[in-house]
Amino acid sequence: MIEFQQVHKAYTVQGRQIPALQPTDLHVRRGEVFGLIGHSGAGKSTLLRLINRLEEPSGGRIIINGIEVTALDANGLRSFRRSVGMIFQHFNLLASKTVAENIAMPMKLAGGHGSADIAQRVRELLVRVGLSEHAQKYPAQLSGGQKQRVGIARALATGPDILLCDEATSALDPQTTAQVLQLLAEINRELGLTIVLITHEMDVIRRVCDRVGVMDGGVIVELGDVADVFLPPQHPTTISFVQESEDDDFVTDEDWQQVQGSIVRLTFLGESTYAPVLGRVARETGIDYSILAGRIGRIKDQPCGQLTVALSGSESQALAAREQLQAAGVTLEVIRA
């Protein structure tokens, strides 16, 4: 769907070349929600804007839906952009226009839509984002979450098959963030839209993304299914994101001095999350366990859990327990043997 071939970007600042994106290959699949996570300056915003060429690449090829976007002339680029919707951190709505006028704008600009057609489409979109009563209001009269809903409706107006989300929930409170993410997931599911989003919040990735790329210093350092990348994290940047989002179970080595036996981190994914695996293994092998830290949550629609446990028992019991846990589909990391 979206294909990057050795795409790179450098900015020229006062005669000096500042690299923002190192040569990157990337493939985003049709219909997936693809997330890019990174700290500010990691190059994620540049990468996102290269997709619809709001940023011009310094080199490489971008192919989207079989169209070589990097080869388009100004006219071609404009009509291509109508097949790609975009929403923004600060919504970027026109303050001088009503909600309905904002949503109608992409269609007006594209031309070829009658005003009755446009009005009908605007009504449909308002229903989809749940803002039917607010059509005649101005953006300044709306809350942040409502503004982003208008942004989403506007991005969908020309019926795009790709939606780019630029830190779309970073200016929203946690509850509103959850609602907006739910709306995005709905759109992805019902309209089959491919979504590329960038964020610095782990939670956004965990809630809606199918696959994730972790960016650092203009490079995608890790890429894969969300569960594979984060359970357990490998790259230092990934680890730092996971730790930031899990400060509640951040346990120090000193705490562990007090416990007996070996310490392992168990990662449950999917059905094993709710299965009584740990208890059964303990019973069958005769090992004792104590839970040091843990959390149960979801990655998109998939339940997942992570427990840090101390196992105490004989050498052979511990070995049997590990084997049985792995056999039950639990990923096991030994933290202290």
Add this chain to the structure above:
Amino acid sequence: MSAMFVNIDWYEIWLATLDTLLMLGGSLLFTVLLGLPLGVLLFLLGPRQLFAHRGAYAALSLVVNVLRSLPFIILLIVMIPFTVLVTGTSLGVAGAIPPLVVGATPFFARLVETALREVDRGIIEAVQSMGATTGQIIWNALLPEARPGIIAAVTVTAITLVSYTAMAGVVGAGGLGDLAIRFGYQRFQTDVMVVTVVLLLVLVQILQMLGDRLVVHFSRK
């Protein structure tokens, strides 16, 4: 009471007021017609904007600055041959409008440029992402978003033009300023001076109030 205003010919005052309003209206119209595109051009050529071009921006900026740094009273005199060429006379309302326009246009264009710079870059980016042409970006996003600022700029320019019309009286433009200079100053008719000053003051007040109201109306806040 009547003894106080002994020198006043109210018909004369009425004619002068009408001249001032004509000069103001005519010059404001042309100032906006010329200054708005000039301001948009200045904005677009500016650093990191859509048509960013360092050389062209510097050149245009220089012209605008030179015209702005010329005292209006000097511009009035320097412009006389050009004015005669355009309107056939350097006197009266018609003779005053070209120097007024040339004096106010660079000023107005700068104010427009500033108003456009106040528009959030993100909005331009959003409209670009919809596949808008540069013309569409200007008409459908930049100008509507900057409208309150542009209206404020028109108001300030109109008030500046009121004071310019008074100066134009010196070179025979007519109007309230001309009256104040010829009668109030040169013939020591203080009552004429007072009446013209009050009328100019009222005119400026009305312009400012009108402008402020329009700004509030279009601010959508």
